[in-house]
Amino acid sequence: xxxxxxxxxxxxxxxxxxxxxxxxxxxxxxxxxxxxxxxxxxxxxxxxxxxxxxxxxxxxxxxxxxxxxxxxxxxxxxxxxxxxxxxxxxxxxxxxxxxxxxxxxxxxxxxxxxxxxxxxxxxxxxxxxxxxxxxxxxxxxxxxxxxxxxxxxxxxxxxxxxxxxxxxxxxxxxxxxxxxxxxxxxxxxxxxxxxxxxxxxxxxxxxxxxxxxxxxxxxxxxxxxxxxxxxxxxxxxxxxxxxxxxxxxxxxxxxxxxxxxxxxxxxxxxxxxxxxxxxxxxxxxxxxxxxxxxxxxxxxxxxxxxxxxxxxxxx
Amino acid sequence: xxxxxxxxxxxxxxxxxxxxxxxxxxxxxxxxxxxxxxxxxxxxxxxxxxxxxxxxxxxxxxxxxxxxxxxxxxxxxxxxxxxxxxxxxxxxxxxxxxxxxxxxxxxxxxxxxxxxxxxxxxxxxxxxxxxxxxxxxxxxxxxxxxxxxxxxxxxxxxxxxxxxxxxxxxxxxxxxxxxxxxxxxxxxxxxxxxxxxxxxxxxxxxxxxxxxxxxxxxxxxxxxxxxxxxxxxxxxxxxxxxxxxxxxxxxxxxxxxxxxxxxxxxxxxxxxxxxxxxxxxxxxxxxxxxxxxxxxxxxxxxxxxxxxxxxxxxxxxxxxxxxxxxxxxxxxxxxxxxxxxxxxxxxxxxxxxxxxxxxxxxxxxxxxxxxxxxxxxxxxxxxxxxxxxxxxxxxxxx
Numbered sequence: 001x002x003x004x005x006x007x008x009x010x011x012x013x014x015x016x017x018x019x020x021x022x023x024x025x026x027x028x029x030x031x032x033x034x035x036x037x038x039x040x041x042x043x044x045x046x047x048x049x050x051x052x053x054x055x056x057x058x059x060x061x062x063x064x065x066x067x068x069x070x071x072x073x074x075x076x077x078x079x080x081x082x083x084x085x086x087x088x089x090x091x092x093x094x095x096x097x098x099x100x101x102x103x104x105x106x107x108x109x110x111x112x113x114x115x116x117x118x119x120x121x122x123x124x125x126x127x128x129x130x131x132x133x134x135x136x137x138x139x140x141x142x143x144x145x146x147x148x149x150x151x152x153x154x155x156x157x158x159x160x161x162x163x164x165x166x167x168x169x170x171x172x173x174x175x176x177x178x179x180x181x182x183x184x185x186x187x188x189x190x191x192x193x194x195x196x197x198x199x200x201x202x203x204x205x206x207x208x209x210x211x212x213x214x215x216x217x218x219x220x221x222x223x224x225x226x227x228x229x230x231x232x233x234x235x236x237x238x239x240x241x242x243x244x245x246x247x248x249x250x251x252x253x254x255x256x257x258x259x260x261x262x263x264x265x266x267x268x269x270x271x272x273x274x275x276x277x278x279x280x281x282x283x284x285x286x287x288x289x290x291x292x293x294x295x296x297x298x299x300x301x302x303x304x305x306x307x308x309x310x311x312x313x314x315x
Numbered sequence: 316x317x318x319x320x321x322x323x324x325x326x327x328x329x330x331x332x333x334x335x336x337x338x339x340x341x342x343x344x345x346x347x348x349x350x351x352x353x354x355x356x357x358x359x360x361x362x363x364x365x366x367x368x369x370x371x372x373x374x375x376x377x378x379x380x381x382x383x384x385x386x387x388x389x390x391x392x393x394x395x396x397x398x399x400x401x402x403x404x405x406x407x408x409x410x411x412x413x414x415x416x417x418x419x420x421x422x423x424x425x426x427x428x429x430x431x432x433x434x435x436x437x438x439x440x441x442x443x444x445x446x447x448x449x450x451x452x453x454x455x456x457x458x459x460x461x462x463x464x465x466x467x468x469x470x471x472x473x474x475x476x477x478x479x480x481x482x483x484x485x486x487x488x489x490x491x492x493x494x495x496x497x498x499x500x501x502x503x504x505x506x507x508x509x510x511x512x513x514x515x516x517x518x519x520x521x522x523x524x525x526x527x528x529x530x531x532x533x534x535x536x537x538x539x540x541x542x543x544x545x546x547x548x549x550x551x552x553x554x555x556x557x558x559x560x561x562x563x564x565x566x567x568x569x570x571x572x573x574x575x576x577x578x579x580x581x582x583x584x585x586x587x588x589x590x591x592x593x594x595x596x597x598x599x600x601x602x603x604x605x606x607x608x609x610x611x612x613x614x615x616x617x618x619x620x621x622x623x624x625x626x627x628x629x630x631x632x633x634x635x636x637x638x639x640x641x642x643x644x645x646x647x648x649x650x651x652x653x654x655x656x657x658x659x660x661x662x663x664x665x666x667x668x669x670x671x672x673x674x675x676x677x678x679x680x681x682x683x684x685x686x687x688x689x690x691x692x693x694x695x696x697x698x699x700x701x702x703x704x705x706x707x708x709x710x711x712x713x
Contacts, residue, residue, distance in 0.1 A: 187438045190408035207439065218401050218427065218444035220408075228437035 029133040031094045032059040035087040039128040039144060040121065041280040042080070043107040046100065048255040048276070048288050049076035051247075055100040056163060057140075059132070060093055067163050068100065073293035074248055075164055083284040094132055097158040098140060106153040110146045120257065132157075166291040169267040175202045176235040176266075177209055181259040181276070183230030188253055192220040197295050198249055202240040202266070209234075213246065232261070242270045243295040255288050270294035321393060321421040323358065324382035330417045332577055334410040335552045336373055341403040342545045343371050348452040349428075351393040356383075361452045362399065368586040369542045370454035379578035381416075393421055394451060397428055401444035405430040408442060421446070454584050458569055461560035462532040463490060467525045469550035469557040469572065475518050476547065479540060485588070486540040488561075491533050495520040499540075532562045536587040546570060546583050553577070565589035 036042055049055070049068040056067040063081040082088040113122045124146070131141040139154040188211070191198070195213040202209055207223035209231070226234045252274055256262060259276035266272050275289040325333050337360060340347055344362030351358050352374065359374040377383055409417055409432055416433040429443040475497060479486060489496040498517030522528040553574055561568040568587055573580040 183436050183438075186412065186434070186436075187440070190404070190411070190440055190442070192404070217398055218442065220404075220443075221441040223439040223441070225437045225439075230436045230438065 029135060029138070030131065031090075031092045031134040032130070032132040033087070033089040034059075034064065034085045034130045036084075036128050037086050037125075038123060038281060039107045039126040040123050041084065041286075042128065043104060043112075044121065044258050044280075045078050045080060045278060045286055045288060046104055046107070048251070048258065049078050049290075050100055050104060051076065051251060053099060053101065054097050054158065054161075055103075056095060056097050056160065057157075058093070058095045059090055061090060063088075069164060074251070075166060075291045076251065077287075077289050077291075079287040079289075081284045081286065084280060084282050084286055092134060094134070095160050096132075096140075097160055098155060099158070102155055103140075103142070106142050106144065106151075106155065109144055109151050109153070110149075166271055166273075166293070167269075168265075168271055168273050168291060169269065172268045173265050174236070174238045174268055175240050176233065176263065177202065177231060178233035178261060178263045179224075180230050180232060181256045181262050183228075184224075184262055185253065185256040187222045187224060187230065188249065188256070190220060191222055191249070193246055193250060195219075195246055197243045198246050199243050200240060200266075200272070202236050204236050204239070208236070211249075233263075240266050240270075242266070242272070244272060244292050245295055248272075248290070248292045251290060255290075259288070260285075319423070321384045321423075322382060323380050323384070323419040325379070325417040325419070326381040327415055327417075329379055329577070330409060330414050332552060332574075332579070333375070333379075333417065334406045336549060336579070336581070337402065338406050338410070339545050339549055340371055340373060341399040341406065343369060343542055345399050346396045347399050347402050348396045348449065349393055349446070350395075350451055353392070358393070363452060363454070364542070369539065370452075370584040371546075371581070372454075372583075373579060373581045376578040394448060395421075395428075395446040396449050396452075397444050397446045401442070405442035405444070408432060408440060454567075456567060456569055456584055458560050458571065461566075461569070462530075462562040463534055464527070464529045464558060464560050465490070465495070465525055466527040466556050466558045468554055469547065470554040471524060472557060473547040473550040475520065476540075476543070479516070479544075481541060481544050483540050485537045486543060487535065487537040489535045490530055490561075492530050493522065495522065495525070495528075526556050527558075534562055534564075536561055536564050536566075536568060538568055538585045538587045542583075542585060549581075561587070 046055075046066065049066065051074070052068050052070045054068075058065040058067070061082075063079055063084070065080075066078045068076045107126075107128060110124065110126050113124065114120065115122050126144055126146040128145075129141075129143040131143070132138075133141075139156050142153040142155065144151045144153070191211060192213040192215040195215040197214075199212045199214075200210070201207075201212070206225055208226045209224045210221060212219055212221040224231055252262070255274075255276045255278075259278050261277040263275045263277075264272060265275075271294070272292040273289060274292070275287060278286045278288060280286060337347070340360055340362050344364050346362065348361045349358065350361070355374075356377040357374045358380075359372055361370070361372040363370045409430065412432070412434045414432050414434055416431075418429075418431040418433075420429045420431060422429065426445055426447075427443045428446050429441055432440040432442070434440060476486065479497075479499060483499055485499070487498050489498065496517050496519050498515065549572075553572075555572045555574055558571045559568060560571070564587055566587065567584045570583040570585075571581070
């Protein structure tokens with residue numbers, strides 16, 4: 001099934017044939033091909049984790065995983081399930097590093113129309129195909145098409161690097177709170193983001209959930225109680241009182257605008273895992289998660305390789 | 316102030332008014348002075364701009380609030396100031412979401428004022444800012460002493476001035492018994508000291524536009540447009556009769572409104588230019604009349620005025636101030652013929668900087684105020700009871 005079936009001109013068909021032919025001749029090298037009817041899906045998810053220059057791209061059997069790290073103790077992961085894609089062909093699992101901003105610019109190459117009222121990006125009918133050949137000297141190929149106009153983007157990939165393992169103790173979670181994204185966004189809307197850090201309090205007594213930002217000249221705080229309709233789930237085994245850098249909450253705000261649910265989990269070490277459930281056009285949701293380390297308790301994370309089942313075959 | 320927390324609660328129907336009205340105040344000054352008035356059972360919010368050429372005061376009565384401090388406010392006097400910026404962000408939060416309740420809590424121990432916003436979905440937001448105990452901010456003016464008093468619906472006034480662009484510095488009103496003209500006159504001073512008139516823009520109104528029109532003195536006064544526009548921003552919220560008190564040049568113009576059903580009132584005092592000057596030349600041209608204006612003000616008053624504006628603990632000059640006020644009405648009549656003359660002679664005013672410099676150093680103790688194109692005639696005084704209060708506090712401490 002070709003995504004380029006919106007146009008009927010011969011010239012475009014020829015172009016497509018050329019591309020297909022090229023694919024067939026080099027098919028032995030092709031490791032990964034994915035197609036999406038709307039590039040907006042991928043672009044909006046990538047935008048939420050756009051806080052560093054480079055990102056790691058992993059094509060797995062379950063879907064695509066993109067990892068972004070900021071040296072100041074934050075890691076952002078985006079999972080896009082295979083069922084979100086219109087077509088997903090994986091020959092070999094791949095993993096490489098790429099420049100995130102460049103890929104985002106390419107995905108938005110036909111422009112980003114904004115809703116005049118909400119200033120949110122409107123959906124477009126720009127289709128995208130991602131091709132990647134095994135050999136890392138070959139660039140990452142992105143083909144974007146809108147109304148018969150095709151743009152081919154060739155992006156150099158970089159060497160893979162290790163990613164931080166936050167060692168998030170899923171079996172040792174101290175607290176877990178699930179919010180509705182729109183309500184939580186409203187709660188965070190007036191918090192002072194110029195403060196250095198934000199304190200998080202989670203207790204079993206009222207107020208159950210509290211965020212405090214201490215700025216100069218005063219402070220702003222938000223309290224959400226357990227019976228609030230904004231809070232779906234509340235679990236707290238021990239009282240939590242941690243400080244996190246304010247910019248982390250800016251990332252959270254960014255992801256909240258496209259998410260439908262947010263889950264915050266804190267483990268015994270104070271590491272905060274924020275997961276966002278994002279529904280795009282398909283029924284299968286995508287997931288974006290952040291790991292934040294607490295402030296003033298910076299651990300020296302071990303530089304482990306990602307404990308996943310990816311094996312990069314180097315010839 | 317006491318150890319307890321002083322709590323004021325505003326019901327949801329009044330929150331919007333509270334927020335909008337205070338937002339105007341935050342634009343008019345850098346700090347908001349809050350004071351509880353025991354006599355009339357009210358809470359007042361005041362501000363003055365940096366140049367001290369405008370003063371604003373909004374007083375909320377007891378009935379505006381759902382909950383008022385239990386104890387008598389005589390014992391728990393509130394007299395403090397907070398940063399307008401922090402207040403603005405708290406008010407912005409209060410206005411942007413639907414609140415079920417807004418609480419103002421003055422915590423004396425921590426010296427902070429908290430705005431507690433009860434939002435929907437059981438979310439509570441708290442904005443707190445530090446406050447500094449200070450003396451009262453009070454402008455010296457007497458509404459009854461003005462010769463001209465005009466009352467108009469604030470929305471009408473807003474419509475009349477809507478197309479005056481905010482980037483213009485000043486606005487002039489020329490008032491006679493038959494006409495009320497709002498205008499802006501562009502004067503360009505050329506090198507040879509001749510004055511050319513640029514674009515003229517005016518709105519002419521008849522007395523029947525106004526609710527009341529009592530003019531006994533032909534006026535031609537100029538004041539700051541920017542602050543006036545902020546004030547008229549309130550007109551969107553409340554279309555109320557606004558009363559204007561004014562007479563001669565140099566005397567401040569007073570705007571007053573009383574929202575009885577909403578239980579608050581507001582007073583805005585703007586300084587007016589003492590004499591017309593060229594648009595491009597920021598210096599003041601001092602004619603003899605305005606010189607007399609200032610020279611008859613007692614020097615002590617000006618000294619205390621300067622001290623007050625630095626917000627230091629100065630000594631009370633209460634007694635002397637009273638006499639200055641009583642002398643001002645007679646002052647105005649002396650300058651009347653001079654002012655009228657200047658009205659017709661507007662194109663030929665020559666600006667003599669030398670004259671200005673001489674005048675200011677001898678007659679005006681503080682030359683800093685003449686640098687601004689508006690002469691600030693708004694006097695600020697210490698509270699009459701300041702000395703008394705100070706001794707009270709000391710007694711309490713002892």
